[in-house]
Amino acid sequence: MSEDVDHFPVKPTIGNYKRHLLVCTGPRCTLEGESQTLFDSLGEKFKAAGLDKGALRVKRTRVACFAACKGGPILCVQPDGVWYYNVTSENLERIVQQHLVEGMPVEDLVFHQQITD
Template identity: 45%
Template sequence: MQSSRLPEMERYTRHVLVCTGNFCGENRAGRAIYARLASLLQREGLLFGATRVKRSEAPCLGVCTGGPIVAVYPEGVWYAGVTFELLERIVLEHLKDGRVIEEAVFHRMTAE
């Protein structure tokens, strides 16, 4: 018998999408970035609670070059060529402190 209760989603402050597809980054580098993201979020206390950051992997974000690609919402900021070093900065500066790393941004979603 199916429950009539609706699912519940724990609140989160940001949602990070990581392209893990084969085309935008060599040697499936996006998968390594996605895996490292979890450990960095945990280390910085961003996996649970009021400052929770949700992470998702996407097989394709439609860029298909310059990867690994990481997109951060609700800001709609997209980073290209994400290395472990840049990911560390994204977690510390953008996700934790709210400062976008402007020199690494290649795309922004804007209201039209």
């Protein structure tokens, strides 16, 4: 029995990254699509802050629902386990600079933080 490599999926690859930003773009988080607009702006924001490559690279992903539908837009920074609410364009600038570049969560926007031992 011979193996036919054409039937096996290609193994994906992902470049190294320091943090992964998950953005809820579901309809219950923001009724007017604000979350999608914020997500769409991240590429340029990451590039301007030097987060698009190198040791501080941040990966971004849209998610359909976090089941935390109040106070949106909502985003989560992993592996830090920091959850943000009320992520307006201005607040996103603060999160990018203070948390993603400087490594310090923006405490007044945090509504949950993973417990670490």
